[in-house]
Amino acid sequence: MTADLMMAAAQGLLALFLAPGVVGLVRWLKARLQNRRGAPPWQPYRELRKLFQKEVVVSRHASWLFHLAPFVVFASTLAVAVIVPVLAVPLLVDRIGDLLVVVYLLLLGTFFLALAGLDPGSAFGGMGASREVTVAALAEPTLAVAIFALARSAGSTNLGEIAARTTADPLSAVSPGHLLAFAALFIVMLAETGRLPVDNPATHLELTMIHEAMVLEYSGRYLALIEWAAALKFLVFFILLGNLFVPWGLARALTLEAVMTAVGVFAVKVVVLAVAVAVLETRVAKLRLFRVPELLSASFVLALLAVTSSFLLR
Amino acid sequence: MLLFLKILKAGIVTEPLAPGEPDVIEVAREVETKARRLLGRAVAIREVDAGSCNGCEIEITGLTGPVYDSERFGIHFVASPRHADLLLVTGPVTRNMEIPLLKTYEATPDPKIVVAVGDCARTCGVFRGSYAVVGSVDAVIPVDVFVSGCPPEPTDILRGILTALDRLPKRKRRRDGT
Amino acid sequence: MAPELLLLSVAGYTAGALAALAFRGMVGRALVAAGALGGSLATLALGAWCLATGATLVFAAPWLPLTGFALRADSLSAFFLIVVGLAAAAASLYGFGYSAHYDGRYSLRLLGAMFNVLLLSLTVQVLADNALTFLVTWEVMSLSAYFLVLTEHDQAGTVRAANWYLGVTHAGFAALIAAFLVLAAGDMTGSFAAMRSVGLTPGTRNLVFLLALVGFGTKAGVIPLHVWLPMAHPVAPSHVSAVLSGVVIKMGVYGLMRVTLDLLGGGPAWWGGIVLGLGAVSALLGVLYALMEHDLKRLLAYHSVENMGIILLGVGAGLMFQSYGLPALATLGFIAGLYHTLNHACFKGLLFLGAGSVQYATKTRNMEDLGGLIKRMPRTAACFLVGAAAISALPPLNGFASEWLVFQTLMGGALVPRPEVAIGMPIAVAMLALSSGLAVACFVKAFGITFLALPRSTDAARAREVPASMQVGMLLLVGMCVALGVTPFLVVPALSRALAGLGRIPVTPIGFSLHLPFSVAGVTGEMSPLLLAVGLALLGVLTAIVLRLLADRRLRVGDTWGCGRIGQTPRMEYTATAFAEPLRRVFAELYRPTEDLSIDFHPKSKYFVRSIAYRSEVQPWFERLLYTPVLSALRGAAARVRQVQAGSLHLYLAYLTIALLVLLVVARWSR
Numbered sequence A: 001m002t003a004d005l006m007m008a009a010a011q012g013l014l015a016l017f018l019a020p021g022v023v024g025l026v027r028w029l030k031a032r033l034q035n036r037r038g039a040p041p042w043q044p045y046r047e048l049r050k051l052f053q054k055e056v057v058v059s060r061h062a063s064w065l066f067h068l069a070p071f072v073v074f075a076s077t078l079a080v081a082v083i084v085p086v087l088a089v090p091l092l093v094d095r096i097g098d099l100l101v102v103v104y105l106l107l108l109g110t111f112f113l114a115l116a117g118l119d120p121g122s123a124f125g126g127m128g129a130s131r132e133v134t135v136a137a138l139a140e141p142t143l144a145v146a147i148f149a150l151a152r153s154a155g156s157t158n159l160g161e162i163a164a165r166t167t168a169d170p171l172s173a174v175s176p177g178h179l180l181a182f183a184a185l186f187i188v189m190l191a192e193t194g195r196l197p198v199d200n201p202a203t204h205l206e207l208t209m210i211h212e213a214m215v216l217e218y219s220g221r222y223l224a225l226i227e228w229a230a231a232l233k234f235l236v237f238f239i240l241l242g243n244l245f246v247p248w249g250l251a252r253a254l255t256l257e258a259v260m261t262a263v264g265v266f267a268v269k270v271v272v273l274a275v276a277v278a279v280l281e282t283r284v285a286k287l288r289l290f291r292v293p294e295l296l297s298a299s300f301v302l303a304l305l306a307v308t309s310s311f312l313l314r
Numbered sequence B: 001m002l003l004f005l006k007i008l009k010a011g012i013v014t015e016p017l018a019p020g021e022p023d024v025i026e027v028a029r030e031v032e033t034k035a036r037r038l039l040g041r042a043v044a045i046r047e048v049d050a051g052s053c054n055g056c057e058i059e060i061t062g063l064t065g066p067v068y069d070s071e072r073f074g075i076h077f078v079a080s081p082r083h084a085d086l087l088l089v090t091g092p093v094t095r096n097m098e099i100p101l102l103k104t105y106e107a108t109p110d111p112k113i114v115v116a117v118g119d120c121a122r123t124c125g126v127f128r129g130s131y132a133v134v135g136s137v138d139a140v141i142p143v144d145v146f147v148s149g150c151p152p153e154p155t156d157i158l159r160g161i162l163t164a165l166d167r168l169p170k171r172k173r174r175r176d177g178t
Numbered sequence C: 001m002a003p004e005l006l007l008l009s010v011a012g013y014t015a016g017a018l019a020a021l022a023f024r025g026m027v028g029r030a031l032v033a034a035g036a037l038g039g040s041l042a043t044l045a046l047g048a049w050c051l052a053t054g055a056t057l058v059f060a061a062p063w064l065p066l067t068g069f070a071l072r073a074d075s076l077s078a079f080f081l082i083v084v085g086l087a088a089a090a091a092s093l094y095g096f097g098y099s100a101h102y103d104g105r106y107s108l109r110l111l112g113a114m115f116n117v118l119l120l121s122l123t124v125q126v127l128a129d130n131a132l133t134f135l136v137t138w139e140v141m142s143l144s145a146y147f148l149v150l151t152e153h154d155q156a157g158t159v160r161a162a163n164w165y166l167g168v169t170h171a172g173f174a175a176l177i178a179a180f181l182v183l184a185a186g187d188m189t190g191s192f193a194a195m196r197s198v199g200l201t202p203g204t205r206n207l208v209f210l211l212a213l214v215g216f217g218t219k220a221g222v223i224p225l226h227v228w229l230p231m232a233h234p235v236a237p238s239h240v241s242a243v244l245s246g247v248v249i250k251m252g253v254y255g256l257m258r259v260t261l262d263l264l265g266g267g268p269a270w271w272g273g274i275v276l277g278l279g280a281v282s283a284l285l286g287v288l289y290a291l292m293e294h295d296l297k298r299l300l301a302y303h304s305v306e307n308m309g310i311i312l313l314g315v316g317a318g319l320m321f322q323s324y325g326l327p328a329l330a331t332l333g334f335i336a337g338l339y340h341t342l343n344h345a346c347f348k349g350l351l352f353l354g355a356g357s358v359q360y361a362t363k364t365r366n367m368e369d370l371g372g373l374i375k376r377m378p379r380t381a382a383c384f385l386v387g388a389a390a391i392s393a394l395p396p397l398n399g400f401a402s403e404w405l406v407f408q409t410l411m412g413g414a415l416v417p418r419p420e421v422a423i424g425m426p427i428a429v430a431m432l433a434l435s436s437g438l439a440v441a442c443f444v445k446a447f448g449i450t451f452l453a454l455p456r457s458t459d460a461a462r463a464r465e466v467p468a469s470m471q472v473g474m475l476l477l478v479g480m481c482v483a484l485g486v487t488p489f490l491v492v493p494a495l496s497r498a499l500a501g502l503g504r505i506p507v508t509p510i511g512f513s514l515h516l517p518f519s520v521a522g523v524t525g526e527m528s529p530l531l532l533a534v535g536l537a538l539l540g541v542l543t544a545i546v547l548r549l550l551a552d553r554r555l556r557v558g559d560t561w562g563c564g565r566i567g568q569t570p571r572m573e574y575t576a577t578a579f580a581e582p583l584r585r586v587f588a589e590l591y592r593p594t595e596d597l598s599i600d601f602h603p604k605s606k607y608f609v610r611s612i613a614y615r616s617e618v619q620p621w622f623e624r625l626l627y628t629p630v631l632s633a634l635r636g637a638a639a640r641v642r643q644v645q646a647g648s649l650h651l652y653l654a655y656l657t658i659a660l661l662v663l664l665v666v667a668r669w670s671r
């Protein structure tokens, strides 16, 4: 039990401290793909350290909610990171929340961030908040149905359970339902974490922003918390994609050997996904805001096919 | 696929930053050591066009391209002064931009640095004496480094920024001398 | 114990009603509130007592005319008594402060008396044990609600709303009378006990089900029978709206469960399918219409439609699984529906009270005129925020606990090996997910535009925090939202007892611990909102402490960043309409917005604009499509009936004579 809880805490901390590096890795890969030298992958750590040491400037129109939101966003994302299986399954924390809890915890962060965007009364913040919740709402059905697909083949919405069942039945990992659900979740990941083609994480033009426009007012340590939470959310989606669909390498018992293997395999999965995102972001252009629903409905159709195919093929 | 073949063939095109003529960069104020230490390798820049002819902007745009690649020094441009550490100001300050420039300066959290780019930013250049112009950038907000040139080359701008951050050892020695 | 509690609650309501008639002003308001509060607390206690002890209270008054009055509290009634008591207690406390501004403008007597009558009828409603009692109470409930809706009779739209409500609710009432007549199958006592045992043919049972669905559907505001709801609920005084949305529409759920599950004992799978489908459509369309509203209370009223949909998703799934012989899943479905019923009563009550506070302080419900209230009314804002988070199903609040259960139930549909279920369930899941996602969007809008940023009107700028009694009313419900959210391990077993008391499905006791695990053959899921809440709070506090120790602590207050513009005015803020614009474009097919743009140019040059007028409205085409034919048919029928009702006394006397003769002949003939 103690070992179990310590493992959970270690997982959470690992995810927390790895997250900025993953964002940095994607940026570095993108720079290389643009024939640039680029900043090293650990650049985001420097940026976070800098932000934590800077002053905070707050609008005079902002209320207590503006000060509360970064903490809610950070804490909820961190809670998700503790729940999801990073290295080992099944852990006791599995019982705190299942896949649905993960989705709604992330939504909790979005809710507060959107409110904080509206709080200082700037038009940019309102615009960002409006777009962010639109995208989040439209991504929701895909998420739910993809969860349905996973749950029906695993017989459970518990994260550890899903990973364990797929390990036990390797063939199910290449079943059409599984692959379709993976594709659907991948698209949702792009939308939810504000990557191309839904949102450009490097944009400077307010009118094209989604996520960035909401946090235009934040500075210093608050901004650091929000950026860190965003990076963590990105990693959480990597973990979901990597460990629920391709659960091999996860430690089934808490031995040193198993955990070391898990760390190694986890690193490989993260790098592979980071390369995929970087290549994709080099290849595609940002979609017009009102084309995003089309992308999301495509992902929904994929998810729906995933569920029905697992029924038809059963 | 073709795209990625081309990427592979081209390789990395970023050029190393060659030292240029020293007189292009002029240090106006000593940057605090604390700021220097803190912003060493992670700088967020907010660009403010205070009334330039946009010549300087074109050169600044070059910074983010593959050849000059400011990102390798941890320098990137941001969308809000709230996120910024360094204001990159161009052009003479026009009447319409005087208050916005001040507001941008106020909106930037401490520690912050101001780099004024282009001849206009220091002397108002060809626009001097115009009714529409208030004055040089340092007449409105405190400037740390001036980069001269009309427009200055991207290399110079980059060096100016790095000087402000006190990064290139060569510059450091030079400033110690002044 | 139980009879005394019932007596106490009836006495409380009656005293409250009488006090309203006898006293005026402050004393009157206080006595009305005291009576209602006492009555509702007794109701709450009665429900809790019956549920806890499993006692059934039976009370009959057969000496009354016709079939007499009969009351019986079983476990299902007990649960609904709790719902009534909770929402009513908060609303009555709140009503004391809130009705102050009605003094001298509208009839406080009518308001106070009818409020108590409504609560009384609600209490009796769930206890009714024969058709007559049920129907009479139903009508009393509908009529008292009608008078309450009419309180602000001189405001535009109130009378129209009340009339719509009256019309639709009576159409539903007619369906209910028919349903009970068929169900009684000639047994003129109309007692529920007799109805349970009577064996009807499948066809008749289907008829009863459909009639009941229409009758209870109108009350529940199920789409397409919802039109009256967004009209009537907003115009009522806010504490009444809280009761209307929190409890009165729940009587639809109660009735549906009582008739289909208890009296009929369940039916074929398509019953569940229809309820499920209606639930999914109501959930989605309800929230989509809510998004387009900028009247705060109308927005909430549309959300009632949405949440009734979610409840029906649970109940429908329950009915369906019951007929497929999956009792464990069926139980889960009913529990999910009931849980959401209770939760919705709490958070929707809270939100209506919050909206009432806003209206009290600013005299407007239009969100485009509000803003910045978080600084002027911090406590109301905090309460509303909790309600908004709860209704958006955000963990660890109560909305999440019940939506999670609904999700799990629907996912259980994977166990039914039928293609229509295999296709239908994922779609239901998707619709539920979409509507909960949109609910988040909608409540970011509702809270953000109303409470955050700068005030958009002088009224909003001058708002002041509401009196203590109103705050206490809201706080009570805030407490319930949190408590119900983190304690599903207590609530769910209680609900399964409420179901078990009916004896219609074998409720398997599930081992509930601190978590909310459930394992039904093949489908499992676990979560623990309590641990989650503790964890979130810990992580948040820990972050704050670490930040305090390690990070820079400087904080400077400056202007809002607006690209260096000179000043900031409320006109620069995002409006409610603008906020919902992306979604309006995405769902343009549903809204079919009309846009009307007129620009007034300067006569000399069209580069100068004098004024721009822009109007845009959402078309309720779907309602028009449904209701226009019905209304025109009604009008046509009314015109024909007018010929019969000519206003001539002689003619009426002739009708009477003919009727009497016919009756005599029939009586003679049937002997």
Ligand code: SF4
Pocket: B051, B052, B053, B054, B055, B056, B090, B091, B092, B117, B118, B119, B120, B121, B125, B126, B149, B150, B151, B152
């Ligand atoms: S320095 Fe030259 S290029 Fe730059 S703004 Fe002035 S005139 Fe234009």
